[in-house]
Amino acid sequence: MQRPIGGISSHNRKLRQISYGSFIAWIYGYLGRKKRVPIPACVVQKVRSSYPDPKGRYRGFLQAFDYNAFDMALD
Numbered sequence: 001m002q003r004p005i006g007g008i009s010s011h012n013r014k015l016r017q018i019s020y021g022s023f024i025a026w027i028y029g030y031l032g033r034k035k036r037v038p039i040p041a042c043v044v045q046k047v048r049s050s051y052p053d054p055k056g057r058y059r060g061f062l063q064a065f066d067y068n069a070f071d072m073a074l075d
Helices: 009-029 041-050 068-071
Strands: none
Touching: 009 041
């Protein structure tokens, strides 16, 4: 089997994104770009264990309007 371009980390990241998107589409249907809903922890845990990041780095749920606290301090 060939190694994915960009390494296993980026390949698994893409598979996690597809898994989360498929779950949301299955449960809620199409939501659009700006409407976001949190995914249940049990689903997140299963997806992360199926397609792990080698360094254990994951980004949690962010609202569409969320941004870094550092950026808020500069406002």
